[in-house]
Every structure is written in C-alpha cells, then in structure tokens.
Amino acid sequence: MAKIISAAEAAKLIKDQDVVATTTMGLANFPEEIVVAIEERYFTEKHPKDITFIQACGAGNFQEGRGADHFAHEGLLKRLIAGHIGTSPKMGNMVAEGKIEAYLLPQGTIAQIYRSTAGKKPGVITKVGLGTYVDPRLQGGKVTEKTTEDLIKIIEIEGEEWLHYKNLPVTVALIRGTTADRNGNLTFEDEIVT
Secondary structure, eight states, X not given: XXXXXXXXXXXXXXXTTOEEEEOOBTXXXXXXXXXXXXXXXXXXXXXXXXXXXXXXXXXXXXXXXXXXXXXXXXXXXXXXXXXXXXXXXXHHHHHHTTOSEEEEOOHHHHHHHHHHHHTXXXXXXXXXXXXXTTSTTTTTTBOSXXXXXXXXXXXXETTEEEEEEOXXXXXXXXXXXXXXXXXXXXXXXXXXXX
16 A cells, blocks of 8 residues: 555545544644545445544534534444534534434543553543543433443542543544655644644
8 A cells, every 4th residue: 555645545444433533622633634535435435434533622613514524424423422522513413413422521531541542551540520421320421312332430449439431442543744754754834733
C-alpha cells in the first residue's frame, strides 16, 4: 500500500462496524477532509456502516454540517461516545431523537481511556463521575434508550468506591496534522491551537 493516499482512498479503509476515534477541540485539529470523504463514501456505497465514533471533546463549530455532523447519518453511525456534542447540531439532534446509541462521558476521562487503551492497561480508575449521571447506579453515561452496554462499573479499592471505565477498542484513529512525511510523522504549523 502507498504511504501517501488521498482522503477518498483513506475513507475506503474504514470498514463496517469500525471504532473510529479522533481528538479535537471544536474544529481545531479535526481531520475534516477525511471525515467528509467517509461521509461521501457512505452516500455513494452505503459503507462504512454501523461505526462507533469517539470524540473526547466537541467536534464542530456550532454550524450544521461541520465536524462530527458528517457522521450524523442513520446507518453510517451506530454509536457515539463523546465528551460533549453541543458544537455539532445534527449529531445533537440524532442523540436527542434517540436514533443512535450515545454515551456522554467526561472529556478528560475519554482522553485517559485513549491512553489506557493504547498502553494495553486495564482501563481507567478514577473518582471522576461518581454521583453524577456517569455513575452506573444512575445512567452510566448512557443518554438514549438504545444505549445498553455498560462501559463503567463501580469497584472498591481499600474500602473506597471508584469508577472503572473500560478501554475502548479503537480500530481507526483519525489524526490531523499540517504536514506529514512518508514515515507518518506529523507536524503542526500555523494552527489556531495544538
């Protein structure tokens, strides 16, 4: 396989039911060109379908049709795991209408879950979320009726309650950089934020 490919060619690498993750802050560092290509492929081929999309932070700029909104199509998206969705109006509507599985988890915890998953650690253990809607005794971060899998459980360590967040089996990471070389190194130049 070529080391440098087009966004459309990259989109063809996404398989049905893949778990696609990105890091972003609004649209800063969001790989929108590739996400648009994934959306366009879905419109023409009906693939990939039933993907899970994970975003630690909001992925959009409050304007419909940008950022995570490119994934906001029934059939393309099965599950969303996000820190928040307020910057993506179409995605927010899909969640509000209960059309997909959706979890809203603490942004920083999702970032730690990425690290735990990559490091093959046993998940993230933290008190973040205890007593809130993220607590599995309340909602477990689940925000639609379609959302049934438990991603969080209560554990006890030395007499104290903690939340254990499961690792997320990411199969595709979308990473944006200003410049990439043939070895996959990315750099950022003239970005609004890194």
